[in-house]
Structure formats: C-alpha cells, structure tokens
Amino acid sequence: MKNTKVIELEEVAIRFSGDSGDGMQLTGTLFSDTSALLGNDISTFPDYPSEIRAPQGTVGGVSGFQVQFGGKKITTPGDLAHVLVAMNPAALKANATFMNPGGTIIFDADSFSEKNLEKAQFKTNDPFTELKLNDFSLIPVPITSLTKESLKDLELDNKSVLRCKNMFALGLICWMFDRPLDYIEKFIQSKFGKKSPVIAKANLLVLHSGYNYGMNLQHMTPQYIVHPAPIEKGTYRNINGNNATAWGFLAAAEKSGLPLFIGSYPITPATDILQALAERKDLGVKSFQAEDEIAGICTTIGAAFAGHLAVTSTSGPGLALKSEALGLSVMAELPIVVVNVQRGGPSTGLPTKTEQSDLLQTLYGRNGESPVVVLAASTPSDCFYYAFLAAKIALERMVPVVLLTDGFLGNGSEPWRVPTMSELPAITPRKAKNPETFLPYNRDPETLARDWAIPGMEGFEHRIGGLEKNNAGGVNQDPDNHQRNSEIRAAKVEKVVDMIPELEVAGEPEGDLLVIGWGGTYGHMISSVRAMQDAGKKVSLAHFNYIKPLPKNTADVFSKFKKIVVCELNMGQFASYLRDKLPEFQYYQVNKMKGLPFSVNELVENFDKLLEA
Amino acid sequence: MTKFNYTAKDFKSAAEVRWCPGCGDYAIMNAVQKTMADMDIAHKDFAVISGIGCSSRFPYYMSTYGFHTIHGRAAAIASGVKSANPDLTVWVMTGDGDSLAIGGNHFIHLVRRNINVNLVLFNNKIYGLTKGQYSPTSDRGKITKTSPFGTIEDSFVPGQLVLGSRGTFFARAVDNNIKHTQEVLAEAAQHQGTSVVEVLQNCVIFNDGIHDHISDPKFRAERQIFLKKGQPMIFGEQEDKGLILENGRLKVAKIGENGITLEDILVHEPAEDNLGLQVALINMSLPEFPVAMGVIRSIEALVYDQEMKKQIEAVQQKRRITCVDELLQSGNTWTVDGENCDEPVKFFDNKCFG
Numbered sequence: 001m002k003n004t005k006v007i008e009l010e011e012v013a014i015r016f017s018g019d020s021g022d023g024m025q026l027t028g029t030l031f032s033d034t035s036a037l038l039g040n041d042i043s044t045f046p047d048y049p050s051e052i053r054a055p056q057g058t059v060g061g062v063s064g065f066q067v068q069f070g071g072k073k074i075t076t077p078g079d080l081a082h083v084l085v086a087m088n089p090a091a092l093k094a095n096a097t098f099m100n101p102g103g104t105i106i107f108d109a110d111s112f113s114e115k116n117l118e119k120a121q122f123k124t125n126d127p128f129t130e131l132k133l134n135d136f137s138l139i140p141v142p143i144t145s146l147t148k149e150s151l152k153d154l155e156l157d158n159k160s161v162l163r164c165k166n167m168f169a170l171g172l173i174c175w176m177f178d179r180p181l182d183y184i185e186k187f188i189q190s191k192f193g194k195k196s197p198v199i200a201k202a203n204l205l206v207l208h209s210g211y212n213y214g215m216n217l218q219h220m221t222p223q224y225i226v227h228p229a230p231i232e233k234g235t236y237r238n239i240n241g242n243n244a245t246a247w248g249f250l251a252a253a254e255k256s257g258l259p260l261f262i263g264s265y266p267i268t269p270a271t272d273i274l275q276a277l278a279e280r281k282d283l284g285v286k287s288f289q290a291e292d293e294i295a296g297i298c299t300t301i302g303a304a305f306a307g308h309l310a311v312t313s314t315s316g317p318g319l320a321l322k323s324e325a326l327g328l329s330v331m332a333e334l335p336i337v338v339v340n341v342q343r344g345g346p347s348t349g350l351p352t353k354t355e356q357s358d359l360l361q362t363l364y365g366r367n368g369e370s371p372v373v374v375l376a377a378s379t380p381s382d383c384f385y386y387a388f389l390a391a392k393i394a395l396e397r398m399v400p401v402v403l404l405t406d407g408f409l410g411n412g413s414e415p416w417r418v419p420t421m422s423e424l425p426a427i428t429p430r431k432a433k434n435p436e437t438f439l440p441y442n443r444d445p446e447t448l449a450r451d452w453a454i455p456g457m458e459g460f461e462h463r464i465g466g467l468e469k470n471n472a473g474g475v476n477q478d479p480d481n482h483q484r485n486s487e488i489r490a491a492k493v494e495k496v497v498d499m500i501p502e503l504e505v506a507g508e509p510e511g512d513l514l515v516i517g518w519g520g521t522y523g524h525m526i527s528s529v530r531a532m533q534d535a536g537k538k539v540s541l542a543h544f545n546y547i548k549p550l551p552k553n554t555a556d557v558f559s560k561f562k563k564i565v566v567c568e569l570n571m572g573q574f575a576s577y578l579r580d581k582l583p584e585f586q587y588y589q590v591n592k593m594k595g596l597p598f599s600v601n602e603l604v605e606n607f608d609k610l611l612e613a
Numbered sequence: 614m615t616k617f618n619y620t621a622k623d624f625k626s627a628a629e630v631r632w633c634p635g636c637g638d639y640a641i642m643n644a645v646q647k648t649m650a651d652m653d654i655a656h657k658d659f660a661v662i663s664g665i666g667c668s669s670r671f672p673y674y675m676s677t678y679g680f681h682t683i684h685g686r687a688a689a690i691a692s693g694v695k696s697a698n699p700d701l702t703v704w705v706m707t708g709d710g711d712s713l714a715i716g717g718n719h720f721i722h723l724v725r726r727n728i729n730v731n732l733v734l735f736n737n738k739i740y741g742l743t744k745g746q747y748s749p750t751s752d753r754g755k756i757t758k759t760s761p762f763g764t765i766e767d768s769f770v771p772g773q774l775v776l777g778s779r780g781t782f783f784a785r786a787v788d789n790n791i792k793h794t795q796e797v798l799a800e801a802a803q804h805q806g807t808s809v810v811e812v813l814q815n816c817v818i819f820n821d822g823i824h825d826h827i828s829d830p831k832f833r834a835e836r837q838i839f840l841k842k843g844q845p846m847i848f849g850e851q852e853d854k855g856l857i858l859e860n861g862r863l864k865v866a867k868i869g870e871n872g873i874t875l876e877d878i879l880v881h882e883p884a885e886d887n888l889g890l891q892v893a894l895i896n897m898s899l900p901e902f903p904v905a906m907g908v909i910r911s912i913e914a915l916v917y918d919q920e921m922k923k924q925i926e927a928v929q930q931k932r933r934i935t936c937v938d939e940l941l942q943s944g945n946t947w948t949v950d951g952e953n954c955d956e957p958v959k960f961f962d963n964k965c966f967g
Contacts, residue, residue, distance in 0.1 A: 281925045
C-alpha cells in the first residue's frame with residue numbers, strides 16, 4: 001500500500017453523472033447509503049432532466065447525483081464536487097462548472113469517441129482543454145470495455161451488459177473511499193436475486209471489477225479517508241424529504257387517533273409523497289389518486305368533513321389549480337394540510353428543479369380574504385416534524401395549513417436520528433362534545449377555533465358551505481357579519497403564533513449583518529453564515545420555518561442588527577412579505593433563479609460585499 | 614317493522630326554502646325527503662353534498678349533515694366523504710351546469726369508480742342561478758342571453774355520459790311526477806355503487822316549460838314510457854304500444870297490428886349488462902319515441918369505497934408494521950452509540966416549543 005496516495009479529508013463531495021438511462025441516481029443513492037452506514041454524515045442532491053429519456057449523449061439528457069459526506073455535520077451536498085464520475089462527454093460538459101479546482105475526474109474513456117464528443121457539441125477532440133480542466137487529476141478508465149470483459153462469459157445481450165456500467169464506477173469509487181461492498185451486494189441480491197439471478201450476478205461481478213481495478217491501479221488513483229462524524233446517539237436512517245413528509249403525516253394520524261386520508265394527483269416533484277402513503281395500507285392509510293389536482297384537494301376536503309386527518313400533496317401548478325378549493329376550506333374551516341413541493345415556474349417551468357417561488361401564491365393566491373397558516377421545512381429530515389406540526393395545527397385550530405417544501409428537500413436525503421412516537425407532542429382534535437350547545441361556528445374564545453362534528457355523530461347534524469355564514473352554518477350575507485367573520489378568520493390564523501416557537505438566531509443575537517432565509521435553503525445558509533463567523537465576521541442567521549404567522553419575536557430579532565439581507569430562490573417574495581409585515585426595517589436581497597440551490601461561495605461573496613458597503 | 618319511523622318532515626331543516634315559487638326543485642326535495650325517511654337509516658348517517666347552482670342550495674334545507682361546496686366539485690368532495698367513511702349514506706345534489714360543464718371531469722370519474730353515492734341530477738337545461746345562459750344540456754339553436762342567435766353546439770345526453778363512463782345505475786324521472794320520482798330514488802338508494810338519477814326539472818323563470826312536451830300529465834301515457842324490471846316495455850293510454858327490435862333498432866309497434874302480440878314486446882332487464890339497448894332507450898326522443906322513464910340500467914359491479922376498505926383489511930391481515938414506531942425502525946437503520954457522541958436533542962425540545 002505504500003505507493004498509494006492517501007488523502008485524509010473532513011468532507012468530500014462526489015458527483016455521479018451520466019445519461020439519464022445510466023443509473024446514476026441509483027449509483028449515488030447506494031454510495032450515500034453505504035457512507036451513512038459507515039457513520040458519515042451526508043447530504044445528497046439529485047439533479048436530473050425532466051425528460052425520462054432525453055436523446056442519449058446530449059447535455060440535455062445528463063442526470064447527476066451529488067453527495068457530500070464527512071466526519072463532521074454536513075449541511076449541504078457541497079457547492080463543488082471534489083470527484084466527478086463522468087460516464088460520457090456530455091456529463092463532463094454539464095458538470096465542469098460544478099467542480100472544485102484541482103479535483104479528480106474519473107471518466108469512461110471508451111465513451112469519449114468522436115461521435116459522442118460531437119453529440120455533446122464539443123468543438124475539438126480535446127474536451128478537457130476546451131473546458132479548461134487540465135489542472136484536474138484526470139483518470140481515464142475504459143469502463144465500457146472492462147464491463148464487457150467482466151461479463152463475457154455470461155452470455156448476456158449487449159444492452160444488459162451496458163446497464164452494468166454504473167456498477168463498475170460504483171465499485172471504483174467505493175475503493176477510493178474505502179467503503180465496504182456488503183450493503184451494495186445485499187441490495188443487488190434483493191433487487192435482482194430472485195427475479196433474475198444472472199443480472200444479479202452480472203452486477204456483482206462488475207461491482208467487484210471496479211473495486212479491484214482501483215486496488216490494482218492504486219498508483220494512479222488517490223485513496224481518501226473520511227472519518228465518521230461525531231453525531232447524536234440513536235438509531236439512524238437515511239431519508240429524503242418526501243418520505244419524511246409522508247411519515248410525518250402518519251405520525252400525526254397515530255398521535256391524533258384519526259385515520260389518514262390523502263387525495264392527490266401525481267406531479268413532479270411531489271409524487272413520492274402520494275406513493276409513500278399509498279404503500280402504507282398496513283397503517284390504514286386511505287390513498288385516493290384523483291382525476292386531477294382539483295379533485296385531489298376536494299376529496300381531501302370531503303375526508304376532512306368526514307372526520308379524517310386529510311392531506312393533499314402537490315407542486316406549484318397544482319397549487320394554482322387547488323386555490324379555489326383551498327378557499328372553501330378556509331370558509332368552511334376544515335382542517336386540511338396541503339404540501340407544496342415547490343419547483344421552478346411559472347407555468348410548467350422547470351419541473352425537476354428547485355425554487356422557492358410559490359410563497360406569494362401560497363400566501364395570497366386565492367379570491368377574497370383567504371388566510372391560511374404557512375409553514376416551511378428546512379432540511380430533508382425535518383419535513384417529518386413540520387408535516388406533523390402542520391397536521392397538529394390544522395386539527396387543533398380547525399384551519400387549513402400549507403406546508404412548503406421544495407424539489408431540493410423532497411429528493412435530497414440525509415441521515416436522520418429517528419425519534420420515537422413518545423418524543424412527539426399530543427394532538428387533540430377539536431371534536432364537538434355537547435350536542436345541546438353545539439353550533440358549527442361556535443368558537444373557543446382563546447384560539448377562535450370552531451368545534452368539529454362529523455357525520456355519524458348523533459345530535460350534531462349541521463350544514464356548512466362556501467357561502468358566508470352565521471354561527472349555525474346557515475347563509476348570512478349581512479354586512480356586519482361578513483366584516484366580523486373576515487376578521488375572525490384572519491385572527492384565527494394569527495393566534496397560531498401561540499403554538500410555534502420563537503425565532504432562533506444562529507450566532508450572536510446582535511451584529512453587523514442578519515442573514516435571513518426560509519425553507520429549503522437552510523443547509524446552504526447555515527454553512528455560509530458559519531464560514532463568515534469563522535472568519536470573524538459579526539454575521540448571524542435567522543432562518544424561518546414559520547411564515548404565517550411569523551414568530552412573535554421577529555421584529556425584536558431584526559432590531560439588533562445593522563443590516564438585514566433576505567436570501568431566497570425567487571425574485572424577492574419573502575423580502576416583500578417582510579416589507580409588508582415589518583416595514584420599519586430595510587431589507588437587502590440575494591436572489592437566485594437558476595433552478596439550483598444556492599452555493600455557499602456565492603452567499604459568502606454577497607455577504608462580504610454587504611459588509612464592505 | 615321499521616327501526617326509526619321517520620317521516621319526510623324529520624329531514625326538513627328550519628331554514629326558509631328560497632327557490633322561486635313553482636320551481637321543480639320543491640317537488641324533488643319532497644321526494645328525496647320521503648325516500649330518506651323510508652330508507653330506515655339513522656338520520657345522523659346521512660350526508661348531503663352539493664356544488665353550486667339553484668339545486669345546490671339543497672343541503673341547507675335538509676336537517677341532515679350537509680355541505681354546500683363549490684361549483685362542479687360536489688362529486689369530488691362526496692367521493693372523499695364516502696371513501697373516508699363508507700358507513701355514511703351520501704347524496705349528491707347537482708345540476709346540468711354543475712355536473713356536466715364545470716364538474717364534468719369529476720362526474721365521469723365518480724361514475725367510473727362506482728363509489729356508492731346517490732347523485733340526483735336536476736336537469737333544467739339552463740343556468741338558473743346566473744339568470745339564464747345556455748347549459749351543456751340546452752338543445753342546439755337554443756336562444757339565451759349568451760346565445761342571442763342560438764347555440765351552435767350539441768348537448769350532452771346525461772345518460773349517455775353515465776353509460777359511457779361505465780356507469781352501473783342510471784334512471785330518469787320528471788319533477789311533476791312525485792310518486793314516480795320517489796320510486797326511482799328508492800331504487801337508486803338501494804343500488805350499490807354510483808346511482809345517477811336525472812330528473813327533468815322545470816325552471817319557471819328562465820326556461821319555463823322546457824320539458825312540457827314530455828312532462829304534461831295530460832299526455833304522460835303517450836309521451837313517457839315507464840320501464841319496469843321484468844315487464845314488457847309498453848305505453849300509451851290503452852297500454853297498446855310497445856318497443857320491439859327491428860334490424861337492430863328500436864321501434865314502436867302497436868300490439869295487435871301486423872301480427873305483433875305482447876310476447877313480441879321487449880322485456881326490460883336493467884340488471885343485464887346490455888349497453889347497446891340501454892343507450893338506445895336513453896336516446897329515445899319525441900316524436901318518434903316516448904321518453905324513457907324509470908331505472909334504465911342497474912347492474913352489479915365492484916364498489917370503490919368497499920374495495921378500498923377491503924384492500925386495507927387484506928393488507929393489515931398480513932402486515933409486519935403495525936404502528937409508526939415500527940415503521941421508523943424498519944428497513945436500513947443503524948445505531949450510533951460512540952463515546953464522543955452526544956445525547957440526542959429532541960426536535961420539539963430543541964425548537965423551544967411552549
């Protein structure tokens with residue numbers, strides 16, 4: 001081993017990249033899981049095109065998966081990758097700008113043919129010079145031919161052989177980072193073992209070939225050591241934001257003692273939530289794949305009327321379609337939760353890319369004065385807690401709640417210390433108790449929440465609807481009544497402030513610059529603010545999970561800083577909301593509309609500029 | 614012996630009914646309330662769901678659980694109610710605009726899924742609440758405020774839409790024939806699956822008399838044919854006319870003429886899955902044919918809400934995960950218990966929840 005170059009690192013980001021049919025998402029996921037099992041903290045970022053199979057070899061068809069793992073707390077998948085695995089020239093081209101200077105590029109030398117270079121629209125036969133990558137460690141590996149060679153005795157058709165290429169890359173990377181193969185082997189066996197033993201065998205063979213290739217050629221490939229992270233004790237699992245959201249609802253259903261209903265329509269990138277819950281018939285979930293987005297929320301409203309914990313999942317365009325029905329749940333005061341896994345817009349926009357541009361739609365995108373509670377999750381795993389909390393607020397305050405996540409959180413994953421149900425607070429639905437005094441819109445004087453009586457409860461029969469109403473649910477269009485009810489619906493949402501924690505500040509409670517973020521940008525925000533703090537700057541972070549209502553102490557927190565900057569993946573929606581709510585402060589903005597997360601570097605640069613100005 | 618001894622009155626709410634005097638909706642409401650009383654199901658288990666339109670005010674006039682929702686969405690909301698709680702008896706009150714225009718998609722999918730709700734489609738061939746625009750059931754050429762020179766589109770035939778959506782139950786009645794409407798509603802209530810009852814309803818203000826040529830009691834026997842299960846399809850004052858099949862098409866024949874006897878007359882079998890004949894019956898129109906009334910189709914099929922329940926029960930019988938704690942611990946998990954590891958901070962402690 002003495003010839004081997006061994007590099008010890010705190011954290012490493014690897015990007016797997018190839019055609020959308022090359023199996024890069026699976027390769028990345030398996031590597032991430034393996035690293036998490038070894039005790040590294042990880043953060044992942046799948047980045048794939050919206051076409052299922054874009055033309056092979058083109059830049060538009062490149063699918064990538066980035067994972068950062070390390071021996072300390074990892075909060076982002078990394079701005080720039082230390083190691084890139086490029087299965088073809090298009091993958092190289094698409095990812096060149098996301099590379100750490102001097103990083104390592106492992107590429108399938110077989111695929112760098114004239115034809116493929118042309119498909120990726122390289123002008124010369126030297127893509128590395130063309131992309132100015134000559135300072136990088138370039139490791140050409142004939143992945144395709146070595147894969148073929150490994151499988152020559154198996155009599156597989158060419159297509160099946162080529163499908164194993166990703167395992168070669170995975171095996172090689174596992175050697176480089178000293179990862180054992182047993183988890184991946186188990187996965188391959190359980191996925192293909194029964195159905196197709198020969199495919200299982202092929203994948204295993206190629207995986208080992210890749211691993212052995214690294215070992216045999218150790219003079220040229222560096223090997224890295226990344227120690228396990230010192231994290232909290234407990235049982236861990238890897239989880240992505242969409243699964244965490246789905247499971248948060250399951251936990252809320254169990255806590256509240258109500259059955260869970262999801263009425264939903266498939267839409268990228270939210271579909272996984274519906275799928276994850278459809279899988280949980282064992283826990284009694286009623287999942288209803290509706291005929292459209294409108295029916296998704298309408299069946300949900302129907303199920304809430306019938307006494308279920310009822311949720312619907314969607315993404316931006318779907319929320320637009322749901323807006324009228326969301327207004328009905330505001331008027332009828334039924335407890336539903338809508339999850340919006342935001343994506344790039346407007347219109348169909350960038351379905352597979354992340355953005356935070358539905359904030360104003362969520363807050364204001366309905367007819368009439370139509371206030372709802374708005375929460376935003378900030379990491380893949382905390383989607384679990386915010387989904388739970390969204391359900392708790394809806395059920396205890398009889399109010400619709402919109403939970404904002406985004407494509408980055410929904411698809412991204414991280415290790416998560418799983419809680420026990422006993423760690424979660426109780427949920428007490430406002431079931432009506434006394435039929436003698438019951439009226440559907442009698443309210444708790446403190447919270448203004450109404451009582452909930454559901455069909456089947458004797459003596460509580462009543463009518464509700466979308467028309468302005470009196471306390472009995474009957475139609476009432478009296479001017480004073482409408483004024484009063486409008487104020488009550490607004491106040492009811494504001495009173496939810498009692499259920500939410502105060503705004504926390506990461507860093508000193510006062511200083512030169514307060515950085516504000518909300519939702520899914522948390523990882524990048526905290527990393528950039530820590531980098532500033534490490535450099536001795538008086539910068540702190542206030543990251544919002546509670547958008548409406550805002551935490552009680554918001555103005556107090558803001559008042560302790562000389563400058564405030566609001567960073568978001570839109571053109572300034574939260575900033576304009578804050579200007580409306582707290583006009584006494586001046587807000588600087590950092591905005592990005594590229595369908596990508598922030599990078600820590602760009603945030604730091606922006607903060608530095610603000611401090612200098 | 615009935616359990617509850619309800620009368621129609623037990624289903625009336627205290628709210629003042631605000632349909633126009635003479636509106637066909639009054640008669641339909643009386644028929645529905647009588648039908649509900651006769652169903653002998655606990656009052657607390659009824660839920661009446663509506664969309665928007667004159668007919669959709671219906672829930673406010675009922676003393677049951679009721680939900681007046683938004684335009685076109687009653688079918689979707691009722692689908693949620695019934696799927697969530699199949700023990701409820703769910704009625705959808707809707708009109709031709711509500712269910713066949715803005716809510717067309719929900720209507721056909723409700724019918725396709727065969728969710729066990731009773732849908733009453735008030736068909737007055739006009740938009741009444743918005744004061745007189747043509748609807749998807751208005752006839753070609755109809756002059757209204759939005760079609761001052763006559764419509765240039767053909768109308769839906771609701772029954773065709775139901776059968777085209779694989780509907781398992783379709784019936785037709787006329788508002789001014791309360792007794793018959795009640796009989797039909799009673800059968801709809803019995804049916805397992807989505808039952809659609811089209812009621813030809815008169816709008817006294819914006820489309821007065823639109824169904825008169827069919828519904829006028831003076832000509833009822835000649836212009837309507839009341840289909841009854843297992844009975845020959847006969848009509849007429851003298852009950853001397855009937856339907857026969859000739860060259861694959863329906864035809865009106867007179868019994869006793871051209872050698873036609875009662876035996877030659879078609880027998881109505883709504884429980885048979887005979888789409889062709891049932892659509893032909895739905896399509897019959899004046900003056901060539903009488904208009905078909907009664908239960909035209911009522912077949913057995915799997916019911917969505919019951920299947921949903923059964924599927925959950927079947928999965929739960931073999932389940933390995935019985936609660937969320939087990940789910941959280943399932944699959945790929947690992948334990949962190951190193952010396953330099955901290956005790957976990959619980960989320961709801963960490964975030965200083967009050």
